[in-house]
Amino acid sequence: MSDDKLTKILTFIHQRNPEVGELNLDDDLIDRRAVDSLAFVEFLYLLEELSGETIDPEEIDVEDFRTLRAIDKRFLHGAAAH
Amino acid sequence: MPTTVKPVKLDLARLEAMAESDYYNPYTIFDWPESLGTDRPWMSEDLVTLAGTEEWGKLTREQQLALTRFEAVNFFSLNVHGIRELLSEVVLRIHTKTYADASEFLHHFIGEENEHMWFFGTFCLKYGGKVYPAVPQVGPGRIEGVGDAATELVIFARILIFEELVDYFNARMATDDSLPPIAQEINRVHHQDESRHVAFGRHLFTQLLDQVKETRPEDIPVLANYLETYLEYSVRSLYNPAVYRDAGLDQPLELRRRLLEHPARHAAHTAILNRTRKFLARNGLQVQGASA
Numbered sequence: 300m301s302d303d304k305l306t307k308i309l310t311f312i313h314q315r316n317p318e319v320g321e322l323n324l325d326d327d328l329i330d331r332r333a334v335d336s337l338a339f340v341e342f343l344y345l346l347e348e349l350s351g352e353t354i355d356p357e358e359i360d361v362e363d364f365r366t367l368r369a370i371d372k373r374f375l376h377g378a379a380a381h
Numbered sequence: 382m383p384t385t386v387k388p389v390k391l392d393l394a395r396l397e398a399m400a401e402s403d404y405y406n407p408y409t410i411f412d413w414p415e416s417l418g419t420d421r422p423w424m425s426e427d428l429v430t431l432a433g434t435e436e437w438g439k440l441t442r443e444q445q446l447a448l449t450r451f452e453a454v455n456f457f458s459l460n461v462h463g464i465r466e467l468l469s470e471v472v473l474r475i476h477t478k479t480y481a482d483a484s485e486f487l488h489h490f491i492g493e494e495n496e497h498m499w500f501f502g503t504f505c506l507k508y509g510g511k512v513y514p515a516v517p518q519v520g521p522g523r524i525e526g527v528g529d530a531a532t533e534l535v536i537f538a539r540i541l542i543f544e545e546l547v548d549y550f551n552a553r554m555a556t557d558d559s560l561p562p563i564a565q566e567i568n569r570v571h572h573q574d575e576s577r578h579v580a581f582g583r584h585l586f587t588q589l590l591d592q593v594k595e596t597r598p599e600d601i602p603v604l605a606n607y608l609e610t611y612l613e614y615s616v617r618s619l620y621n622p623a624v625y626r627d628a629g630l631d632q633p634l635e636l637r638r639r640l641l642e643h644p645a646r647h648a649a650h651t652a653i654l655n656r657t658r659k660f661l662a663r664n665g666l667q668v669q670g671a672s673a
Contacts, residue, residue: 329520337614339519344622348634353626356514364519 304349304375308367311345324368334364350374385529386479389588393486396577400489403573407496410570417508417561422449424456424564425557428550430620433645436636448628453564454509455624457501460547460571462515464498467540479533486581493574500567513623524607530592531600537589538608541582545657546615548575583660590664601665608661609668616650617641 312319312333319333328334334342342364347354352374363373417423426445429452431437437445468491474480475487505512523532548571554560555569593600620640625633640646661667 332520332525335520336518337610340516340614340618343516344634344637347622353623356516359517361517361519 305367307345307349308370311342322367324371325366327365328367329361329365339364346370346374350376386533386589387592388479389482389585391482391486391581391584391588393483393581393584396581397486397489399577400486400493403577405570407500407570411500411563411566413503413507413563414561417563419446419450421561422446422559423453423508423561424449425550425554425560428452428553430624430640430646433649434640434643436640440630444629448624448630450509451624451627452619454505454511455513455621456547456550456619457505457509457567458513458515459618460501461498461505461512463543463547464494464501465515467543468494468498470536470540483581483585490578490581493578497571497574500570504563504567513621524603527600527603528593528597530589530596531604534586534589534593534604535607537582537585538604539611541579541586542608542611542615542657544575544579544582545660546653548572548579549653549656551575587664590666594665605661605666605668608666612654612657616653 309322312322312328315338316333316335319331322328322331322333326333343354343356343359354374363369422445426432426449429437429448431440431448440448471487471491471494475484475491480487502512524535527535551568551572553568555565555572557565593604620637622633622637625636630636658667
C-alpha cells in the first residue's frame, strides 16, 4: 500500500474516531471500533476511490476489512503485505 | 434484549382501530403495468439528489429521466432494506413484558411493514430489474456504554427516523401527477400507513426517553450525538454511486462528494430532516450546529 493511500485511510478513521489511537497493519479495525456500522458505507466509497474498482456490497467478506493488511491485500493489490 | 426496561404504557386503541379500518390487500389493490416507459420521471424531479444544483442542468433530458428511474429504484431499495432491518428488531420484542401493551398494534405493524417490503421490492424487480444491495453491518449496531433504556430507545429511534425520512418523499410523490400511477399509488399507500407508524413511534420514543431521563440522564447527550449521526447517515444513503453509474453519469464518487458539499443539497437535507430534528429538540435531544 502506498503511504499516500494508507494516510488517506488513517485520516478517514481518525476523523470519525479520534479516540482509536495509533493503528498498525495487523490491528483489528472492527474490534478497535476504528470503523463502525454508520461509517462503513463511506469507508467503502473511500476504498473504491483508492482502488479504482467498484466494490459490490453483496460480495463483501467482513474479514477483508478486519485489518489494514487485509484491506491492502484485497483492495489495494497487497503492496504492504510483502 | 434487556430485561431492566420497564413495561411501556401506551393507549393505542385509536391507532389499532385505524389499522383495522384502513386495511387493504396489497397483493390485489395495485394495477401493475407491464412496463412504465421512459418518457416520464419515476421519481419527483425536485427530490432527486442532483435537484437544485448545476449538475442537474448539465444533463440531457434523457439523462435526467434515466436518473429519476434509478433514483426511484434506489429509494424503494432503501425502503426494502430499512423495513427488513426494523422488522427483525420488532419481531424480537413482540410479546415481551416491556412491549406487552403494544403487542396488538405491533401485530398490525409487522403485517403492514411486510406488505410494504413486498410492494417496494416488486417495483424494484419488475421495473428496475434489481434491488440495490444493502451494505452489510460491520461491528455492533448499538451504542456502547449506555444503559438498557437508551439501547432500546436507539432501536425505536432508528425506526422512527427511517419512517419520517421516507415519509417526506412518499408524501411528495403521492400527489405528483408527472409520475407513473403505480409510483404515485405505492407512495400514497405507504404514506397512509406510515402516518400511524410515526404516531406510534413517537409515543414509544417518549416513553423510553422518560425511562432514560429517570435512570441514566448522563446518556442523553450520548443519544443526541448518536441520533444526529444517524440522521446524517440516513440522508447520505440517498446518494448512491451505483445509481449515478447506472444512469451513465461520469465519475460517480466525485459527483457524490460534490453533491454532499453543495449548499442547495444542504438546504434540501434541512427540509427533509426538519420535522424529525424538531421532534428530537422538543425532547431535549438537540445537537447544536447540526447539519447533514
